[in-house]
Amino acid sequence: MIREYKTIQEISGPLMVVDHVQGVTYDELGEIELTDGTVRRCQVLEVNGDSAVVQLFENSAGINLAESKIRFLGHPLQLGVSEDMLGRVFNGMGQPIDGGPAILADEYRDINGLAMNPAARNYPNEFIQTGISTIDGLNTLVRGQKLPIFSGSGLPHAALAAQIARQAKVLDGDSNFAVVFAAIGITFEESEFFVSEFKRTGAIDRTVLFTNLANDPAVERIATPRMALTAAEYLAFEKGMHVLVIMTDITNYAEALREISAAKKEVPGRRGYPGYLYTNLATLYERAGRQMGREGSITLIPILTMPEDDKTHPIPDLTGYITEGQIILSRELYRKGINPPVDVLPSLSRLKDKGTGAGKTREDHSGTMNQLFAAYATGKENKELMSILGEAALSPTDLLYAKFADEFEKRYVSQGTDENRSIEETLDLGWELLSILPRSELKRIKPEYIDKYLPKKEG
Numbered sequence: 001m002i003r004e005y006k007t008i009q010e011i012s013g014p015l016m017v018v019d020h021v022q023g024v025t026y027d028e029l030g031e032i033e034l035t036d037g038t039v040r041r042c043q044v045l046e047v048n049g050d051s052a053v054v055q056l057f058e059n060s061a062g063i064n065l066a067e068s069k070i071r072f073l074g075h076p077l078q079l080g081v082s083e084d085m086l087g088r089v090f091n092g093m094g095q096p097i098d099g100g101p102a103i104l105a106d107e108y109r110d111i112n113g114l115a116m117n118p119a120a121r122n123y124p125n126e127f128i129q130t131g132i133s134t135i136d137g138l139n140t141l142v143r144g145q146k147l148p149i150f151s152g153s154g155l156p157h158a159a160l161a162a163q164i165a166r167q168a169k170v171l172d173g174d175s176n177f178a179v180v181f182a183a184i185g186i187t188f189e190e191s192e193f194f195v196s197e198f199k200r201t202g203a204i205d206r207t208v209l210f211t212n213l214a215n216d217p218a219v220e221r222i223a224t225p226r227m228a229l230t231a232a233e234y235l236a237f238e239k240g241m242h243v244l245v246i247m248t249d250i251t252n253y254a255e256a257l258r259e260i261s262a263a264k265k266e267v268p269g270r271r272g273y274p275g276y277l278y279t280n281l282a283t284l285y286e287r288a289g290r291q292m293g294r295e296g297s298i299t300l301i302p303i304l305t306m307p308e309d310d311k312t313h314p315i316p317d318l319t320g321y322i323t324e325g326q327i328i329l330s331r332e333l334y335r336k337g338i339n340p341p342v343d344v345l346p347s348l349s350r351l352k353d354k355g356t357g358a359g360k361t362r363e364d365h366s367g368t369m370n371q372l373f374a375a376y377a378t379g380k381e382n383k384e385l386m387s388i389l390g391e392a393a394l395s396p397t398d399l400l401y402a403k404f405a406d407e408f409e410k411r412y413v414s415q416g417t418d419e420n421r422s423i424e425e426t427l428d429l430g431w432e433l434l435s436i437l438p439r440s441e442l443k444r445i446k447p448e449y450i451d452k453y454l455p456k457k458e459g
Helices: 133-138 157-167 188-201 218-237 250-263 277-285 314-322 331-335 365-389 396-413 423-434 447-453
Strands: 008-012 015-018 028-033 039-048 051-056 069-076 078-081 089-091 107-110 127-129 149-151 177-186 207-213 242-248 289-291 297-305 325-328
Touching: 039 069, 078 218, 107 218, 133 365, 133 396, 133 423, 149 157, 157 177, 157 188, 157 242, 157 297, 177 188, 177 218, 177 250, 188 207, 207 218, 218 242, 218 250, 218 277, 218 297, 242 250, 250 277, 250 297, 250 314, 277 297, 277 314, 297 314, 314 325, 365 396, 365 423, 365 447, 396 423, 423 447
Parallel strands: 089 207, 149 297, 149 325, 177 207, 177 242, 242 297
Antiparallel strands: 008 015, 015 051, 028 039, 028 069, 039 051, 078 107, 289 297
């Protein structure tokens, strides 16, 4: 039975205290009815004896304490899920905003979900092709992996996110593949960019898009990624689809957590973020993966902008602990006009070895990956030496390495937002670049692969 209360005691920002409540539980959804009949939604943050602290999803302007009624609905925030969600655009609370009809839900799910039982997890080991050489060739994405992108403000992470969402696919061809895209705390312009970009390329047909704008309430910002993961869990584990979840920007999510924590007068942790930031991020990230006995999978790419480009900031720092690697975007490469400006050397996919090799990508993948990485690192060092000591101080081989580093950035790293390279094209391009170096320098690749794949030089 739903009880109504007229015992709202005080309002402080987005928080409200209600007295003399019974049977109310943490996270329960509530509705506040104003004197003019309008209804605003709220959620229980804390229960202490017979009083409850609730948080408003909208602003608190116009609420008359004495006259307004509040009722608790007996369940947490839920999302109605169905296969009809594909091709649709929703706001951060899961309501359609594309002018289409409401979703006829197959079932309603609690958006908080559950982290996957580690004993029921299956190891990620199948390649996902994103069409981006620096990811496919050097930091391979594997089905069921959590691979964040660390960016900086002003870098083109939005374009990279849209490109991955458009191009990503699994190579066995007949698998059901879907993308769930959650835009968290973005501007209206960015939201329009994502929607129009997906419609322009037809990628919208296999995409579920959740957009939470910067002027939406902070509490909605916290719900948006959970809405996206709930939709992904349904498509992956009920409908057997392989789902790629892309979230941008996790920094906005963490800022909303900090805002709410401050409103609750909690003791702040590092940089003012709540002490439970790590646990809270883990409740999102750990919902990705593969389950034993289930066909589908959830692969997660969270994108976060590092405040002041600082890798040691709490958000990238804690994200790095929970996830399996990171792709780092470089301001220096972006200034050179290289797009996407992926900084290859500090980037890492910890599961890349599980998704490469014969039957998955190609037999020469692992060797060429290591060789390109080593050659680029050497080339960068030699370019630094050149700027200090001058070109004359370097041996002919050192100069070839410096030339390799330039060509590698221009041709391999840089590829533009509309170029979709297959894994074969990426690997062949790697061999083409390695042919700049003397054969004797290719120490990390098996000789039979060098004979088979290295382009033959004229004469």
